[in-house]
Amino acid sequence: MADGRIPAERRRRKPTRSGVLLSEDVIVDCALRLVGQHGPDALSVRRLGAALGCDPSALYRYFHNTDDLLLAVADRIIGDAMAGFEPDGMPWRDALREMALRIHRGYREQPRVAALAAYRVTRRAHEFRAVDAGIGLLRRAGFSDADAVRHYSAFVDTVLGHAALDAAHLALPVERREADDRAWTGVYAELSDAGHPHLAAVRGVLPLMGGSSFETALELVLAALVAAAPGG
Template sequence: MSERVVPPAARQRRRPTKQGVVLSEDLIVETALRLIEEHGADALSVRRLGRALGADPSSLYRYFRTTDDLMLAIADELIGRTLRTWRPTGDWRADLRGLGLRMHAGALAHPRAAVLSSYRVTGRVYEIQAVETILGVLRRAGFPDPDAVRIYHVFVDQALAHGALDSASVAMPKAARDAEDAVWRATYARLPADTHPHIAATARHLVADMARSSYPAALDLLLSAAASRLAEIRSRSGDPAATLDPSVTTEP
């Protein structure tokens, strides 16, 4: 797409496309997301997207200036889908764990789009909502602002990185995935103890564990570290809650 853009007030198409649908930003994003999962990054072309919508490709400029602008909208929609499935409980640790697992599951539901968008900053409505929500959870838990931002940063990057990593694996052909899984059984599980004592001692655990995502365990480690940090902060401030097990949270 080029850099020309139609003012927002003129973006709504009043006539249906050849397929009888009225174009909207939501419809374009939904269609682009489907095409990416079916065909990969090459699906983000004006011609292919126009054909899928039954619309003149030039009409897409009413909604998005460039394909990158569309990619940012897709990334923001993935964030929105995560937020729409999440409900806070008031327990900061449970809330972040639930949100993180939903972020990861959302990436696996759209693996090709997740790989393309995981490193993008959209500045759009759902991303802004997510930043506000996560910082709110942390600040209400009692984290000072510098700690809240630091933990937010690690939490989001961890979820996005694992989502992209696992999505890349899911997007591989099944035969390639099966071949990689077999390496742990065919190679690592057969290494002799006299040359590789640590691998041999843990081989059965490697075979079982390496076949699944490490994200839930990584997330729990992060939240445990954050809980310990919160207990330290409370202890220094004389907060009686600091005497509790750091894995147990108390909301103000």
């Protein structure tokens, strides 16, 4: 099938050994939980089968393979993030900002999945609606069809790139994450003025490097879009 879905007639109708009635949503729920607890290696039919109390082969009635499942997991994150998003009546810039914040927050809440899936194209319903909404907002801003598509690609890649970066940071062991954050007040603060004059000049504000730059990058992209929009 074009969207990768398994035909309904191939899906399981009886509960598993543990009493779970399998469905795509149940399997995605389990995959999100396992990856969140154990990391990317947990996304295997063996681990999923054990967690759901079913033979691993039963999962192939719903998903072609683990990559197909990963795309469904990514699409769930998009769907949950965009639930309740109503851009009609909002200024297009404000609607794009809310869309970006929602998607970024959705992936930050699932950091171990974000590292696997933020850069993928899910080819599923939630992504379809999100892309349609984003391009629609840029068309509403007055951009040509081609420019709306190009600018949406740059916008959403900025959002997803930062989502993956921030999620990867969150997924680090605590001691490594804290060591990275301390670098800006530690080794960077100790660099010589002669060897690194510009770092020395901004030494007092270097801790700003320790946080996420997502919102700053988002505002820069939005400002550029407003400046370029035919309607101003």
